[in-house]
Amino acid sequence: DTGVSQNPRHKITKRGQNVTFRCDxxxxxxxxxxxxxxxxxxPEFLTxxxxxxxxxxxxxxxxxxxxxxxxxSFSTLEIQRTEQGDSAMYLCASSSLRxxxxxxxxxxxxPGTRLTVL
Amino acid sequence: xxxxxxxxxxxxxxxxxANLPCNHSTISGNEYVYWYRQIxxxxxxxxxxGLKNNETNEMASLIITEDxxxxxxxxxxxxxxxxxxxxxxxxxxxxGGTSYGKLTFGQGTILTVHP
Numbered sequence: 001d002t003g004v005s006q007n008p009r010h011k012i013t014k015r016g017q018n019v020t021f022r023c024d025x026x027x028x029x030x031x032x033x034x035x036x037x038x039x040x041x042x043p044e045f046l047t048x049x050x051x052x053x054x055x056x057x058x059x060x061x062x063x064x065x066x067x068x069x070x071x072x073s074f075s076t077l078e079i080q081r082t083e084q085g086d087s088a089m090y091l092c093a094s095s096s097l098r099x100x101x102x103x104x105x106x107x108x109x110x111p112g113t114r115l116t117v118l
Numbered sequence: 119x120x121x122x123x124x125x126x127x128x129x130x131x132x133x134x135x136a137n138l139p140c141n142h143s144t145i146s147g148n149e150y151v152y153w154y155r156q157i158x159x160x161x162x163x164x165x166x167x168g169l170k171n172n173e174t175n176e177m178a179s180l181i182i183t184e185d186x187x188x189x190x191x192x193x194x195x196x197x198x199x200x201x202x203x204x205x206x207x208x209x210x211x212x213x214g215g216t217s218y219g220k221l222t223f224g225q226g227t228i229l230t231v232h233p
Contacts, residue, residue, distance in 0.1 A: 004161070033220065042205055042223030043162065056219060091161050107221060109161025 002026060004110035006092050012116045013082055020078045021113045025094030032075050033107060034067055035091040036060065043091055049075060050097070082117045089114050122206045127228040130200075136193040138227050140206030143187040149210050151182060153191045154221070155202040162205065162223075165191065196231045203228050 005024045013019050025032050030051050035043035046065070047057045051072040061067075064082075069075040079086055093107040123141040130136040142151065153165040166173055166180045168189070173180045179192040193200055205226040 035221075040225075042203075042225055043221070045220035045222065048219060058220075093161070106164045106167075107162075109163065111159075112161055 004092055004094050004108050006090075006110040006113050008113060009111060010114050010116075012118065014118050015082060015084060017082055018078065018080045019082055019115065020076055021090055021092075021115075023075045023077070023092030023094075023110060025074070025092070026108055029094035029096050029108070030072065031095045031097060031107075032069055033093040033095075034075070034077050035093065037089040037091060037112070038087075046077075079115075082115075084117045087115055087117045122208055122224055124204070124206050124224060124227045126225065127230070130193075130196045130229060130231050132198060132231055132233050133195055136196040136200065136229055136231070138191040138193075138204050138206075138229065139188065140191070141188045142206070142208045145186050145208050146210070149208045151180065151186075151189050152207040152209055152221070153178070153180065154205045154207065154223075155200075156205070156226070157199075157202040162221075165204075196229075198231050198233065201229060201231045 004026055007022045011019055033048040034046040036046055037043040044060060045058050046061050047067050048055055049069040052069050064080045067077045089112040091109055091112045093109045095107045150167050150169050152167040154162040155165055156162045166175055166178050168180045168182050170182055170186055180189060182189045203226040205223050207221050
């Protein structure tokens with residue numbers, strides 16, 4: 001399967017613990033995005049990378065959240081000192097950099113990591 | 119990015135066309151209309167996009183009004199597997215036609231296809 005993969009698919013943790021999620025984008029996609037989705041809501045943007053550079057961060061990304069993409073390939077999202085309000089689906093997406101032709105920048109999403117904080 | 123308005127839910131009979139409306143009255147000239155859908159327990163999936171002309175691909179058709187203030191996504195022969203949340207998103211594109219950055223999702227329309 002050459003789609004976006006995310007690990008783990010499910011994570012249950014106790015409040016105050018740190019968690020780390022991994023996203024492997026589609027090969028050669030140089031843009032990688034993180035979103036968070038709570039029940040009944042659409043996904044909310046957290047941050048995005050172009051290659052290894054983190055170009056935009058949402059205000060939703062508090063100091064407890066950190067994302068990295070060290071070699072411009074896979075990415076990790078870490079949440080420190082988890083809170084119950086962090087319980088959500090964390091989605092990763094990737095896209096290619098199109099500079100000509102079609103005007104769209106289609107994002108391919110992974111299946112998500114569901115986090116439950118007890 | 120401009121805000122969109124969609125009905126919270128719609129029903130459709132299997133085999134019939136599903137027509138999902140979206141209002142985007144504040145759309146700017148350089149904003150494209152995108153549609154994504156999210157089937158239960160999966161990540162969103164791109165469907166189609168357009169600027170001002172009607173578009174068709176293997177999944178759906180997109181009809182954009184002449185004033186670009188609204189659009190309709192058409193699934194010509196809905197199946198049970200089309201049951202999903204459908205998101206209409208408008209998004210800035212630069213002069214060269216490349217869109218950058220995030221997608222801003224609303225709450226979308228829950229489409230239920232009945233047997």
